[in-house]
Amino acid sequence: MPTKLAFFAVLSLAACERTPAAPVTLPRPTESAHAVAAVAELPADVSAAFDQLQGHLKERLLAEIARVGPAAAIDVCKTEAPQLTAAQSTPTLRVGRTSVALRNPANQPPAWAQQWVRDQGRRKVAGGAKLASVALPNGGTGYLRAIGVAPVCLACHGPGAALPDALRARLSESYPADAAVDFAEGDLRGWFWAEREASPSK
Numbered sequence: 172m173p174t175k176l177a178f179f180a181v182l183s184l185a186a187c188e189r190t191p192a193a194p195v196t197l198p199r200p201t202e203s204a205h206a207v208a209a210v211a212e213l214p215a216d217v218s219a220a221f222d223q224l225q226g227h228l229k230e231r232l233l234a235e236i237a238r239v240g241p242a243a244a245i246d247v248c249k250t251e252a253p254q255l256t257a258a259q260s261t262p263t264l265r266v267g268r269t270s271v272a273l274r275n276p277a278n279q280p281p282a283w284a285q286q287w288v289r290d291q292g293r294r295k296v297a298g299g300a301k302l303a304s305v306a307l308p309n310g311g312t313g314y315l316r317a318i319g320v321a322p323v324c325l326a327c328h329g330p331g332a333a334l335p336d337a338l339r340a341r342l343s344e345s346y347p348a349d350a351a352v353d354f355a356e357g358d359l360r361g362w363f364w365a366e367r368e369a370s371p372s373k
């Protein structure tokens with residue numbers, strides 16, 4: 172019977188389409204011995220360095236916003252944030268901040284963190300790893316800690332269209348390639364990173 176035949180043909184075709192292709196698992200290039208992986212905790216000195224940097228930045232940010240408003244506070248961020256960050260580094264522990272959506276192009280992730288930062292992308296902080304580390308080929312260690320978006324951050328990293336004109340003008344003047352807007356509270360804004368030297372100098 173032609174109708175019956177057609178029925179079976181359709182059935183088997185549908186079944187065929189639903190058969191999953193055999194899984195192909197190719198190792199990704201970074202999934203070698205030196206891939207960044209989530210960890211439960213970081214060494215105390217690394218956490219302390221991140222805490223201090225975060226504290227200093229927040230303190231200066233809030234003080235300047237209160238004093239001159241967010242638009243003018245951008246100038247302080249521009250000069251002081253890199254200084255405060257550099258000041259946190261020691262001869263054996265380099266510290267920095269980075270993001271997948273950069274404002275300051277000088278805040279590029281170190282080579283070992285690039286893939287991780289890209290893969291984590293723009294998501295909610297709560298939705299994934301907050302701490303990570305990697306054994307570096309040179310014998311050192313890399314560390315990362317997630318930076319979340321708090322309400323105070325939205326003045327300068329919130330929805331671009333909602334930023335006041337004066338602030339947007341200052342941003343585009345100082346950071347023509349600014350990608351650090353359109354964040355919401357609770358978003359993953361970026362990462363503190365630290366790199367420990369293999370052999371501490373005395």
Ligand code: HEC
Nearest residue numbers: 244245248249252268269270273274275278324327351361
């Ligand atoms: C007054 C405006 C302003 C506020 C408020 C602000 N930022 Fe920024 N942010 C900047 C500027 C300007 C830079 C670029 C300067 C730098 O750090 O090198 C920056 C850079 C950053 C970076 C480094 C990565 C990059 O894109 O260059 C991170 C991470 C960051 N901000 C997170 C935050 C967080 C988290 C908050 C809230 C606690 C916040 N910011 C609040 C202006 C602001």
